[in-house]
Amino acid sequence: xxxxxxxxxxxxxxxxxxVVAQIPVDQVDEILxxxxxxxxxxxxxxxxxxxxxxxxxxxxxGAACLAGAQAAQxxxxxxxxxxxxxDPSEIMRLTExxxxxxxxxxxGSRTMSGTRSVLPHQRFGNWLATxxxxxxxxxxxxxxxxxxxxxxxxxxQLGMSEMTYGWPIEMVIxxxxxxxxxxxVPVSYGPRLGGESKVSGTIKGSVRAGYCILATVARxxxxxxxxxxxxxxxxxxx
Numbered sequence: 001x002x003x004x005x006x007x008x009x010x011x012x013x014x015x016x017x018x019v020v021a022q023i024p025v026d027q028v029d030e031i032l033x034x035x036x037x038x039x040x041x042x043x044x045x046x047x048x049x050x051x052x053x054x055x056x057x058x059x060x061x062g063a064a065c066l067a068g069a070q071a072a073q074x075x076x077x078x079x080x081x082x083x084x085x086x087d088p089s090e091i092m093r094l095t096e097x098x099x100x101x102x103x104x105x106x107x108g109s110r111t112m113s114g115t116r117s118v119l120p121h122q123r124f125g126n127w128l129a130t131x132x133x134x135x136x137x138x139x140x141x142x143x144x145x146x147x148x149x150x151x152x153x154x155x156x157q158l159g160m161s162e163m164t165y166g167w168p169i170e171m172v173i174x175x176x177x178x179x180x181x182x183x184x185v186p187v188s189y190g191p192r193l194g195g196e197s198k199v200s201g202t203i204k205g206s207v208r209a210g211y212c213i214l215a216t217v218a219r220x221x222x223x224x225x226x227x228x229x230x231x232x233x234x235x236x237x238x
Contacts, residue, residue, distance in 0.1 A: 001074075001075045001076050001094075001099050002029040002032075002073070002074035002075050002076065002100065003027065003028045003074050003075075003076045003077075003078060003089065003091075003095055003235045004029060004031075004032060004068075004072035004073070004074035004077050004078065004152075005023055005028050005030065005032065005078045005080055005088075005113070005211060006032045006034060006065060006069065006077055006079050006080070007019060007020070007031075007032070007033045007034065007039065007046075007051070007068075007079075007080050007081065007082040008034045008036055008041050008061055008064035008065050008067030008068065008079070008081070009033050009034060009035055009036060009039045009046065009064075009082035009170075010035075010036040010059075010064075010080065010144065011038045011042060012039065012042050012082040012083055012194075013038070013040040013041045013044075013045045013194075014102055014193060014194025015082060015083050015093045015192065015193035015226075016033060016042055016045050016046050016049070016082040017045040017048065017049040017053075017083040017169070018049075018084055018193055019080070019082050019083075019084050019088060019193075020033065020046055020049035020050055020051045020052070021049050021080075021088065022088040023080075023088040023091065024088065024089060024091065024092075025050070025169075027091065027092055028078070028091065028148065028173075029073075029074050030052065030072055030073065030074050031050065031051045031052065032051065032052050032053075032068045032071060032072060033046035033053050033054070033066050033082065034050070034053075034054045034055075034056050034064040034065070034071075035053055035054070035055050035056070035070040036056050036060070036061075036063070036064040037056070037057055037059055038105075042082075042118065042238035043055070043101055046082075053124060054068055054071045054189065055105040057161070060140065061162040061163075061164055061165055062160065062162050062163040062165075062166070062167030062170075063163040063164075064163055065167055066078055066121065066160060066163070066167075067212055069155055069156065070156075071151065072152060074128055074152065075152055075153075076098050076099070076113035076149055076150070076151055077094060077149065077150055077151075077152050077155060078091055078147075078149045079144055079146055079148050079149075079150075079168075080146075080147055081147065083192035083193060083194075084109070084145040084192055084193030084194070085189055085190055085191065085192045085193075086145075086187060086188065086189060086191075087187070087188045087190075088187060090108070090187050092175055093099060093105055093108075093129065093185050093186075093187065094106045094108055094147070094149035094185060094187075095149050096152055096230055097147055097183050097185070098150075099218060102181070103181045103182065103183035104151055104154050104175065104180040104181045104182070104185070104221065105149075105150045105154065105171070105172070105175045105180055105181070105182050106115070106148060106149045106150070106183045107141060107143065107144075107148045107172070107182065107183070107184045107185075108143075108145055108148055108182070108185060108186075108187035109141075109142045109143040109145065109184040109185065109186055109187060110143050110187060110188075111115070111126070111142040111143045112142055112143070112147050112184060112185070112186035113153040113186035113188055113189070113235075126143060126144055126145075128135060129144055129169060130142065130143070130144060131226040132144075132170070132175065133172070133223075137175065139172060139175075139176045139182070141172065141182070141184060142184060143184070143216050144167050144169055144185070145168070145170055145189070147187055148168070149154050150171070155171070155174065157178070158171065158174040158175060158178065159174070160174070163183075169214070180227060189210070193228065196205070225234075
């Protein structure tokens, strides 16, 4: 199955070139960097490193991810942050269950790998969000990190509407409620290579992201699930 790696990026010129260069080109078919309105040289650095750059002027993490998904031609989509905190060499760890058709959505779990690089407030926010997801939606996952892989047709069937920080959570909830198979695999996690986090870099950013994430949990849990139409059923494997 063909694989596209999508890297949403906003002012990541210090790291995006390294991230793109580390993606195993013998294992993927497309590398798409979605420039979400950067004011630095993110787009130019990404192109020089070998990526195709997609421009998305509508600000928002979810908006950037959706633009990448719509532009991609591959059957499997891998979402990878452009800040260098995840290891691109672990992409196949996420895609293998999709290629084997044992899962429809695979989440990279920092918790399962026992990484110590997650900041305290990130750990708390992740703990709270996963507990609320379990309470409202019955989904048992250990991490809601952005490094993940999903079949493109599955994603486009979900009807994603959250265009900001709640995108990863909405994806999990809607996929679970639609009967798609979820799986977690351990992934490495380290400090970002440069720049400032849009979420944890400032108190304002952390609070705004936290509110958005919690609101997404509540809103998505109330949505009517989309009926699975391609035979990929089986509930959650996590």
